[in-house]
Amino acid sequence: MGGERRKTFVAREDLLEEMSIMAKSKGKTLYETVNETFESALAFNSLGLNPKDALKDCGKLKSLQERGYVLCLENLWSDINTIAFMHSKEKSMEAWYAAGRWLAMRLKSSTPGSISGSGSLSGSARLQLEDLREELASTIWNLAELSVEEKGEEARVTLISPRLSKELSELVSTFLSGAFEASGYEAVEKSVRTGNIRHLYRYRKSASGGSGGL
Amino acid sequence: MKETEKRGKKLVYISEDLLDKVALISKQRGESTVRFIEDLLAQALRIDRLGFAYREIADLLEMVHVQRVLGSSFVPLDVMNSICERNGRDESMLKEWYDSGRTYGIYIRDKYDDPIQILETMLRVMRWDLNEVEARRDGERVVFRCVSTSLSKDGAEWLARFLEGAMDGIGYQKEGGEVMKGLALLSFRKRAS
Numbered sequence A: 001m002g003g004e005r006r007k008t009f010v011a012r013e014d015l016l017e018e019m020s021i022m023a024k025s026k027g028k029t030l031y032e033t034v035n036e037t038f039e040s041a042l043a044f045n046s047l048g049l050n051p052k053d054a055l056k057d058c059g060k061l062k063s064l065q066e067r068g069y070v071l072c073l074e075n076l077w078s079d080i081n082t083i084a085f086m087h088s089k090e091k092s093m094e095a096w097y098a099a100g101r102w103l104a105m106r107l108k109s110s111t112p113g114s115i116s117g118s119g120s121l122s123g124s125a126r127l128q129l130e131d132l133r134e135e136l137a138s139t140i141w142n143l144a145e146l147s148v149e150e151k152g153e154e155a156r157v158t159l160i161s162p163r164l165s166k167e168l169s170e171l172v173s174t175f176l177s178g179a180f181e182a183s184g185y186e187a188v189e190k191s192v193r194t195g196n197i198r199h200l201y202r203y204r205k206s207a208s209g210g211s212g213g214l
Numbered sequence B: 001m002k003e004t005e006k007r008g009k010k011l012v013y014i015s016e017d018l019l020d021k022v023a024l025i026s027k028q029r030g031e032s033t034v035r036f037i038e039d040l041l042a043q044a045l046r047i048d049r050l051g052f053a054y055r056e057i058a059d060l061l062e063m064v065h066v067q068r069v070l071g072s073s074f075v076p077l078d079v080m081n082s083i084c085e086r087n088g089r090d091e092s093m094l095k096e097w098y099d100s101g102r103t104y105g106i107y108i109r110d111k112y113d114d115p116i117q118i119l120e121t122m123l124r125v126m127r128w129d130l131n132e133v134e135a136r137r138d139g140e141r142v143v144f145r146c147v148s149t150s151l152s153k154d155g156a157e158w159l160a161r162f163l164e165g166a167m168d169g170i171g172y173q174k175e176g177g178e179v180m181k182g183l184a185l186l187s188f189r190k191r192a193s
Helices: A013-025 A030-047 A051-066 A074-087 A089-109 A129-139 A166-181 B002-006 B016-028 B033-049 B054-070 B077-087 B091-111 B115-126 B153-170
Strands: A006-012 A069-073 A145-151 A154-160 A185-193 A196-203 B009-015 B072-076 B132-138 B141-147 B172-180 B183-190
Touching: A006 A013, A006 B016, A006 B033, A013 A030, A013 B009, A013 B033, A030 B009, A030 B016, A030 B033, A030 B054, A051 A129, A051 B033, A051 B054, A069 A074, A069 B077, A069 B091, A069 B115, A074 A089, A074 A166, A074 B072, A074 B077, A074 B091, A089 A129, A089 A166, A089 B077, A129 A145, A129 B072, A154 A166, A166 A185, A166 A196, B009 B016, B016 B033, B033 B054, B054 B072, B054 B091, B054 B115, B072 B077, B077 B153, B091 B115, B091 B153, B115 B132, B115 B141, B115 B153, B141 B153, B153 B172, B153 B183
Parallel strands: none
Antiparallel strands: A006 B009, A069 B072, A145 A154, A154 A196, A185 A196, B132 B141, B141 B183, B172 B183
């Protein structure tokens, strides 16, 4: 390191100040931290990776981590769910229903103004279907089709994924039921076939599910 | 752009070799070197704010790529834990984890020069409920240490089977280990080829 030739470059002062704070927090010098950043950029380049895409993917990973997801091979996930389903269909469905309910409550409670002074969800809090659609789209990578459409008081959800087994299709359907029912919707129509889930819901004014889900 | 220009500029030192290489890349991309470098610094800061180490990002993205190739999905940890709680010791379930690990192991053995390091990163990416993952190497021997405050005994068994499968796929056989609530400590030795 001692014999290394150094050069100077010019960059925005605010960026360098932030880099300096970051370096200090890690017990490093600015010189070391900037060099590491450059080394990583070169490694990205040699792998054909774009740092901007990297940033996007890291943001997504972090967000999914915080939302309680883990990565799992689809085959494995399908098989362990099938085994659990065979052992106890009721208990499996219960777990998936609870996960759907939890998701809906989490999404609803993240809406500004959704929590009353007493800490409970306000009656007017309503699941933003676009949030639900985004959540499903970001967690299931091999979706052939996903749509969550709202028309007046009705919501129609279509999820098509040929890789879903019969059992997993039923469980994902239960997950969706949990999410919608905890959000004040009642099912009007449900169709579940292997890899093909279609639900139609109607919004009930007196939404239940505000307690116990969080 | 104008706002950027108004901001103050400062000189900073960098290794000459690295600066020359980065300048070359910016030229190849048709971007100004100063702008390119500022973008790199801004991205490094954002990645740090997300809680990742910039140096690990390439590995992390490779892992995402492996997961996509092998057909992974993000699954709710609560459901995973619920299944584990109810069926954790089921032999067929344990076999599924072993087989899944083996699939990963074979893939990364064929694709990467250092599959052990890739497996270590992969465990960090796949199982976010793990607080620590470490692969200690000593010649032909590798000891994997996985720690999690939220890992149940059965969850640790699943993880251990997955690891055994993965190491088998890479070319190592299990020597021994300790699996308990919150900890999986497994020792492997390279198989004679």
